[in-house]
Structure formats: structure tokens, C-alpha cells
Amino acid sequence: MRVLNRKLLRDLWHMRGQMLAIAAVIMGGVATLVISLSTYDSLVDTRDRFYSEYHLADVFDSLKRAPEPVAERLAAIPGVQRMETAVTTGVKLEVEGFPDPITGQILSLPDVGQAQLNRLYIKRGRLVRPWSTDEVVITDTFADAHHLQPGDLLTAIIHGKRKRLTVVGVAVAPEYVYQIAPGAMFPDFKRFGVLWMGRHALAAACNMEGSFNQVSLTLARHANEQDVIDRVDSILAVYGGTGAYGRKDQLSNRFLSEELKELRTMVIIFPAIFLGVAAFLLNVVLSRLIALQREQIAILKAFGYSDLAIAMHYVMMVLLLVLLGVTAGAALGTWFGWGLSHVYTETTFRFPYLDYRVQPGVVLFSLVVSALAAVSGTLVSVMRAVRLPPAEGMRPEMPVAYRTSLVERMGLKRWLSAPSRMILRHIGWRPLKSFLTVVGIACACGLMMVGNYQQGAIDFMVDVQFRQAAREDLALSLIDPTSGRALHELEALPGVRSVEGYRDVPVILRYGQYSHRAMLFGIQPEGQLHRALDRELRPVPVPPGGVVLTDHLANNMLHVKPGDVLTVEVLEGSRPVRQVPVLGITKQYLGVSAYMQKDSVNALLREGNTVTGAYLAVEPGAEAKLYAELHDRPRVLGMIANKSAIQSFYDTIGEFILFFNLVATLLAGAIGFGVVYNSARISLSERGRELASLRVLGFTRGEIAYILLGELALLTLAAIPVGFLIGIGLVGILVVAFQGELYRLPMILTPENYAMGASVVVASALLSGYLVWLRLGRLDLVAVLKTRE
Amino acid sequence: MMDFMPSENATQAIFVARGLTKTYRLGDVEVPALRSIDLQLYRGELVVLLGPSGSGKSTLLNILGGLDAPTSGEVYYLDHKLTGASEADLTRFRREHVGFVFQFYNLIPSLTARENVAAVTEIAKSPMQPEEALQLVGLGNRLDHFPAQLSGGEQQRVAIARAVAKNPAVLLCDEPTGALDSATGVVVLEVLEMVNRELGTLTVLITHNVGIADMADRVIRLSDGRIAEERRNAHKRAAHALSW
Numbered sequence A: 001m002r003v004l005n006r007k008l009l010r011d012l013w014h015m016r017g018q019m020l021a022i023a024a025v026i027m028g029g030v031a032t033l034v035i036s037l038s039t040y041d042s043l044v045d046t047r048d049r050f051y052s053e054y055h056l057a058d059v060f061d062s063l064k065r066a067p068e069p070v071a072e073r074l075a076a077i078p079g080v081q082r083m084e085t086a087v088t089t090g091v092k093l094e095v096e097g098f099p100d101p102i103t104g105q106i107l108s109l110p111d112v113g114q115a116q117l118n119r120l121y122i123k124r125g126r127l128v129r130p131w132s133t134d135e136v137v138i139t140d141t142f143a144d145a146h147h148l149q150p151g152d153l154l155t156a157i158i159h160g161k162r163k164r165l166t167v168v169g170v171a172v173a174p175e176y177v178y179q180i181a182p183g184a185m186f187p188d189f190k191r192f193g194v195l196w197m198g199r200h201a202l203a204a205a206c207n208m209e210g211s212f213n214q215v216s217l218t219l220a221r222h223a224n225e226q227d228v229i230d231r232v233d234s235i236l237a238v239y240g241g242t243g244a245y246g247r248k249d250q251l252s253n254r255f256l257s258e259e260l261k262e263l264r265t266m267v268i269i270f271p272a273i274f275l276g277v278a279a280f281l282l283n284v285v286l287s288r289l290i291a292l293q294r295e296q297i298a299i300l301k302a303f304g305y306s307d308l309a310i311a312m313h314y315v316m317m318v319l320l321l322v323l324l325g326v327t328a329g330a331a332l333g334t335w336f337g338w339g340l341s342h343v344y345t346e347t348t349f350r351f352p353y354l355d356y357r358v359q360p361g362v363v364l365f366s367l368v369v370s371a372l373a374a375v376s377g378t379l380v381s382v383m384r385a386v387r388l389p390p391a392e393g394m395r396p397e398m399p400v401a402y403r404t405s406l407v408e409r410m411g412l413k414r415w416l417s418a419p420s421r422m423i424l425r426h427i428g429w430r431p432l433k434s435f436l437t438v439v440g441i442a443c444a445c446g447l448m449m450v451g452n453y454q455q456g457a458i459d460f461m462v463d464v465q466f467r468q469a470a471r472e473d474l475a476l477s478l479i480d481p482t483s484g485r486a487l488h489e490l491e492a493l494p495g496v497r498s499v500e501g502y503r504d505v506p507v508i509l510r511y512g513q514y515s516h517r518a519m520l521f522g523i524q525p526e527g528q529l530h531r532a533l534d535r536e537l538r539p540v541p542v543p544p545g546g547v548v549l550t551d552h553l554a555n556n557m558l559h560v561k562p563g564d565v566l567t568v569e570v571l572e573g574s575r576p577v578r579q580v581p582v583l584g585i586t587k588q589y590l591g592v593s594a595y596m597q598k599d600s601v602n603a604l605l606r607e608g609n610t611v612t613g614a615y616l617a618v619e620p621g622a623e624a625k626l627y628a629e630l631h632d633r634p635r636v637l638g639m640i641a642n643k644s645a646i647q648s649f650y651d652t653i654g655e656f657i658l659f660f661n662l663v664a665t666l667l668a669g670a671i672g673f674g675v676v677y678n679s680a681r682i683s684l685s686e687r688g689r690e691l692a693s694l695r696v697l698g699f700t701r702g703e704i705a706y707i708l709l710g711e712l713a714l715l716t717l718a719a720i721p722v723g724f725l726i727g728i729g730l731v732g733i734l735v736v737a738f739q740g741e742l743y744r745l746p747m748i749l750t751p752e753n754y755a756m757g758a759s760v761v762v763a764s765a766l767l768s769g770y771l772v773w774l775r776l777g778r779l780d781l782v783a784v785l786k787t788r789e
Numbered sequence B: 001m002m003d004f005m006p007s008e009n010a011t012q013a014i015f016v017a018r019g020l021t022k023t024y025r026l027g028d029v030e031v032p033a034l035r036s037i038d039l040q041l042y043r044g045e046l047v048v049l050l051g052p053s054g055s056g057k058s059t060l061l062n063i064l065g066g067l068d069a070p071t072s073g074e075v076y077y078l079d080h081k082l083t084g085a086s087e088a089d090l091t092r093f094r095r096e097h098v099g100f101v102f103q104f105y106n107l108i109p110s111l112t113a114r115e116n117v118a119a120v121t122e123i124a125k126s127p128m129q130p131e132e133a134l135q136l137v138g139l140g141n142r143l144d145h146f147p148a149q150l151s152g153g154e155q156q157r158v159a160i161a162r163a164v165a166k167n168p169a170v171l172l173c174d175e176p177t178g179a180l181d182s183a184t185g186v187v188v189l190e191v192l193e194m195v196n197r198e199l200g201t202l203t204v205l206i207t208h209n210v211g212i213a214d215m216a217d218r219v220i221r222l223s224d225g226r227i228a229e230e231r232r233n234a235h236k237r238a239a240h241a242l243s244w
């Protein structure tokens, strides 16, 4: 056995190039798994720890105004463990040197001592001093976006009153892990900020002395959340309560959960694709490699080695390889995963810390999968080889008879040189093997397409959302419902091209056991700025008297179809409950929406011509002045400028996409190169003797390279269209898997995707071809004449 | 580029070798394969190389055929110096002037008999038709058979047809009958004899069979990397009269 072990090491060393290429394939698959799982695990762990250490509340409610003594009644609800009231309001902010309108949310901190719930993690600076009137703590996202440090000043417009505030601390809050302006599609850290100041000072600024308009509470161990919510609602109804909700409807947590849910899908789908493809390739490559060892196996058998001993020999060989690949993959995956987690927490979520770790089980799992794929591929070939009687195995594996290839039979024979015929016949000799090689190379192409699919998909989703559906330059929200006549005032402002008013209202949509908390938007039915799109992405007018829902909301969340009647619970005013028919389904890739005609919403609420905001089209060049003008109006609560929203989205997501593309490109590249190089090298081993013989006969290196590389080129070319199909299939899997509330991926493949897919294959083929070319220069012409085979 | 040889014998001798030495170095051990061989081979000759296993026959043949380079010494082919020539020049030399026949045939399994020959004639300067060459070796009726469909002797004859089809100046055969029974071997030798006679090709033939030496014009015996004996056959025997 000791000789066999030495043979093993020598074989591995001899084939080190190929072995490394195979290890690269394993590494690619394993790294994907480790990256995805470690990122997911780390984010979930970090979230859980942050929520519990900083006491995120279980139930939240906001209301118009309630006197402080009401709090005692809330605290007395059975099942409530801790309760805290606060004052909060929307603000407009001004930062020195930043011209765009900034909106924000300001919340109160207890005047003395730490908050009970939703505590702040102070990253820099400190909390506000007791009873201070001009100190604020700001979120780190906002601080980072504007390079604000403790000691810097900013201006807040609270209820129309300007206030100069001093930043004393930069914080991360469990309530605002995911920060997004109400009504916005993406986070925009430059144009939306969250701030905290002393309760006394804030209450004074917005006339809430002795009152509160927000309440948070935690539940006792066995409390029933719904019971508590119902009790809170019944107490706060008269104080303008908007309906208490649990963590699952808390905005930041809901986005975070959705993102994590999507990440979890990715965690399953991506590694499954990568590791699956890697395993397949491993299997194919190894079985071909072992097939080359046929004669050696026969000789070992002739010496009297048992089948088992021989099988073990090769299994050991591939296991060593697997170990190498998994180790490299785990290391690379850990490194990339650490990077990805941090990119996540810099672009999307804010945590004060990140508990990054790789669970040993993940590595073990990838080891098992790779080992299974490798060993099964090996055993298939070894078994085929050991089953042969040694005498037969020692004879070179000659084809019973080559046949003239199909192309030749089609009458092209006379134009084909002998080398060209060799290429065609070698491919046709073992069609299954050629086919698997093509599929293997094609897989790399497909993986590359999947890896680079995101960019095009995001561009498409943004285009649909902002150039087809929400085409307004500016979405304006008002502090209170206002008469529709206010629109004329807006129309008259310089730079405004057109105005469309909307009426939105918070509601709970119910159908049977399903419900969804959302804003119901009443828009202009024939609006040119803000439109609903049908399945073919054509704008459709919203019909009167009913609601149209985004397909995902209708089909997967509420399970309704046109004709069904929804129960709409309004969370405003007298909180009426109405029955509204579903009239249509709309297409939307980002978020979900419920639209009605504005007049229908007004009718639903038994109110006259009322708006809560407006969509504006603005003359190019007039934006800055108009925004400043609107910013100063006390009735204007918030503004979302689409252009800057898209810009900031790309700014934040850009890094993420770049990272993702880099990783995907590297991994797909490693896998692609591993497959192509191995195909070329195995071909070289299979045909080395033949090629050397031709060299002896006076063929130049170029001429024999043509035979070998011509075959590779032909298989590569054939692999590209197959790879496109595989890419389409894999993207199809992604599209089916990523159907969440935050976004649904479109089935979009751009020319760039195809180009990337093809180029990884072509680049791998060129590099492999070059390496094989170098090898062809070192063919031992004499040795080939001495041996039979 | 190859140098011109300043010798007067150039017109007669096709190969001139002087002080050919080949030493393989395996770590610290030196294995001498050829020790200072001087040799001239002439146009139209049929030369048999004899010698025990390991005596350096194949090494010598490979150097003559431009497959290997000596450690020291010089080889001229006509007025071209082979020693020190570039890889590309050696390739062209083999392509234009040398026909090889090997013990293990070394046919291309994916090409038919005709195509195996055509593979060489396609790149040669003034070749015969592949059919003509196969006719010459008596395989005119097996043109479209693949190697796997031919017997060993037939495969070897295809190899010979492939070697002669380019009308080479020299035919180098390393144990062409080594893998064949004696009857089949005789058929192959007859073909070589005929090619040598009809086309006037300098033919060098390595063999272990002393009997085969009788068909040569000249017999060179190697021993331990040196020429141990060199003799001319007073009367050659025809190949069909041989047996072993």
C-alpha cells in the first residue's frame, strides 16, 4: 500500500495544474455557500442581539394626542410589561452647504435618565443633557452622509418654527435599523434623517406639553399580542390612535425582515446553483480524469490489488482534492462573507456592531456535498475500469470503429483537411462525453449570467417604477388633509409644469384570514404623472368605485382576484370600515400599492375634495428654487424628489452591486476556467500520443494545436448558446424565488449579461488554450515512440 | 539557419555524422547512450542497424530524424547542419525529407487508411496520391478502413505508405516488424525493400533479428553506444527469402 500512496502523491503532483483547476471549481461552489450563509446568520444574530440589548418594543402605536395620564391606563393593560410614551413629529432639516430639501423624523428622549424602550446606541458623542433645549442626537447614517460630528449645527423646522440645534451625539437605534422616508422606495441617507431631542423641548416646539402622540410597549412572557393591541386600540381610539401594531408591522423591522427573507432565499438559491453546478462539473471532470487511468487500473489489478484497494486509492486522491478546494472555498467565503456583511450594514441596515461568524456546520455541509459529488464521479469511472478484465483494460481504449462524422456525410468532406476531420470525428466518437463537456462549459456561462443579472434587473425595475409609473419629479406630502383648491396655489408657483393631487390614507386591507397594513392611494384616474401599469406595463386608468392592487399584493398577500370585495379599515379620523371591490390588477416590481381614484377615496371617507399631497412635474432647471420655496411652506411636510432618490439609491446600492458582481465574476470565472482548462488538458492527455506522432511526421506545433484547440474552440462555441439557455433557466429560478413584498425580480437579461456569459467562456478558453499551447511545446516526441500507449 | 557543410562528400552522402555523443543525465548518474559515433549514409542504400537492447540504436535513429539532439558532435543532412538547428527547421526537415515507420505504427485512430496518408501528403511538397501509396503497399482495396478495422501488419503497411507517400529522401524504420509475426513481418519488409529499390530512398532499418540483416546493403552493429562492426553484404537476400 505504501507504494500506492507514493503513486497517489506523484499523480497529484503530476496533474497539479488540473488538480488546482478542479479545486478552483470546488472553491467557487463552497465560497458561495459560505458567503451567503455566514452573511445571513451574522445579520440575523446581530439583529436579535441588538433588539434585545436595546429593548426594541413589541407593540407600537401613534396617535394624534393624548394627555399623559392616559399612559397609566395603557400600562395597566394585562400583559404589558413595560410602557413608554413619546412625542414625535415630522421635520424639515437644513444642513449647511446642502441645497436639496431634507425631511426627517424627530423623536423625544426622556428629559432625565435613559429611555426604557427603543434605546439608542451612542456611537459618538453623548445623549442630550437633561432639560436641554437645543441639543440633538442624530442617526449615524445621516451623520455620515453629511459628515456631521458632535458639536456641529443644523437647522430644524418643527411645526413651521426654525430651530438651531447642536448635534451632541451620533446614534444607532433598533427602531431605525432600516431608515426610509415615509412613501419613499429606497433609503436616502442624505435626504432623510432621524433625530432625538429632550421631551420637554420637543413638546414645546410642537404644542404637545403634557401629552404624547406615540407609545411603545413590551409584552410579558405569555401575553397575547393581539389582545394587547385590541386593548390599546380601544383606549386610544378617542385620542386619534391609528391602530396599534406589532413588530411585524413596524416599518424598519418589516423592511429588515423582508430583506432578510430575500437574503434567505438568496442563501438557498445561489449556493444551490453554484455548488450544484460545481458538483456536476467535479463529477464530469473527475470521471474523465479517472477514465484516463484505465490502463493503470488494469495493471494494478493484474498485480493482484483488490477492486476495493484500487477504488480507495482513487477516492483518497479526490478526497485530498476536495479537502483542498473546501479549505480554500471556506477561507475565501469567510473573507468575502465578512466583506458582504459589512457592505450590507453600510448600504442597507444599520447595526451598532456586527457579529460575524461562520458556523462550522456550513463548512461541514459543503465538505459533504463536494465529497459526495467527487467520490461518486470517481467511483463511476473506477468501477467501469475495475470491471474490465485486466487484459482488456491494458489494451488502449480503441474505438470499435470511428465513423465518418455527420458534417462529412452531409457532403462537406472534400473541403475538410485531415486535421479538421480528426476534430469532428473525435467529437463524434464519444458524443456523450462531448455533450457533457459542452454542458460543463455552458454552466460557467450560465453562472456568469446569473452573477451579473442584478444590474440589468435593477435598471429595469427603476425604469419601470420611475419612468413608466411614478413619473413625477417631486412627490409632496402635506401636514394635514387639505382642500383640493390648494393645488391651484401649487400650479401657480414658478417652475411647476403640472400638478396632480392625491389623497392617501393608512388602512388595513382585509380579505378572509389575510390582511395587509398599507397606505391606500387615491390618484387622478387619467393622471400623466403617477400611473398604474397593466401586465404589459402599459399605463391603465384606475376605474371608479374600487381598488386596483399590485399583482403580488392581490395574488400572494391578500389572495383576491378582480370581483372580490375587500374590507378596508381606515386608520384615520373616525376609523370607518368599508367594503370595496377589487377592480383590477397592476404590475409593479418595487413595493406593493393599492390605488383608487382620488374621488373614490374622498367618497369612501365621506369628505369633499381633499388631498394629502401632490405629484409635480417641474421645469428642468427650476428645481432648486422651487424646492426651497416649498420647503419654507409650513403646510408642506415632506418632499421626495425622484431624481435624487434614484441617484442616492444607485449611490448606496452601487457598492453592493459592485461587490456582488466582483464575487460572482470571480467565482464563475474560477469555475469556468476550471472546466475549460480541464477539458483541454484531458483532451491533451487522451490525444497526446496521436499529436506527438503527428509532430514526428513533420506537423508543426501550430498544426497539432489546431487539432486540439480546434476541438476546444468548437466545443466552446457550441457551449455559448447552450450557456445562454442555462443562464436564462437559472435567472428564471431566481425570478421565481424572489417574489417578495419589497421587490419582485423581472425576467430581464441584457445584452451585457449575454456578453459577460460568453466572455467568461471565451476568456477561459483562450487562457486554457494558451497553457495547452505551452504544453504542446514540451511534448516528448521520443517517448511516444518507445511505448505502446 | 542551417550552415553549409564544407565537405566534398556532400553529393554522395545523405547523412554525415561526426563524433556523435548522447549522454542522458539522471541526477548524478550519467547514462551514455551514444559515444562518439562517426557515420555516413548514402543515397539509395538499405542499411540495417543491429545491436543489443540499450545499445543506442533508437537514439541514433532519432537524432538522424531530427527528433532528438546529440550532446555533442555534428550531423549533416546533405548540406544542412541538423545539430543546432531550430525546432522549426527540424520540423520542416522531417516534414519534407524524412519518412518514419515505428514499431507501434502510431496511426491516427480517427482517420481512415487513406486519410492517414493524406494527413501527410496534404502538407508535403511533391507527394504521391494517397491511393497510389496504399496501392504500393498492397492495400489499394482497404482505403476507407479505420486503423481499428485493420490487422497489425496492415496497419504497419499503412504506416509505411504514409512514410513513403511524401517521396522522402530517407526512410527511418525503428523495429517495423517488432510487433508482427514472421510471415506478416516478411510482407512488411518486402514493401520496404520495394520502396528502396523503386524509389531509391535511403532506408535505415533497426531490428533485433540478425536474419533481417541479410536483406541490407550494409549492416551496422552498435554495442554500448559505439559502432562495434560495420560490413557490406556481398549479396543481399530478397526479403521473401527471409524467415525467423
Ligand SMILES: Nc1ncnc2c1ncn2[C@@H]1O[C@H](COP(=O)(O)OP(=O)(O)OP(=O)(O)O)[C@@H](O)[C@H]1O
Binding pocket: B024, B025, B026, B031, B032, B033, B051, B052, B053, B054, B055, B056, B057, B058, B059, B060
Ligand atoms: N529518456 C531517457 N532518459 C535516460 N536514459 C535514456 C532515455 N532514453 C534512452 N535512455 C538510455 O539510453 C540508452 C540507449 O537507449 P536506446 O533507446 O537508444 O536503446 P535501443 O538500442 O534502441 O534499445 P532497444 O533495442 O531496447 O530499443 C539506454 O541505456 C537507455 O537506458
Ligand SMILES: [Mg+2]
Binding pocket: B057, B058, B059, B174
Ligand atoms: Mg529502440
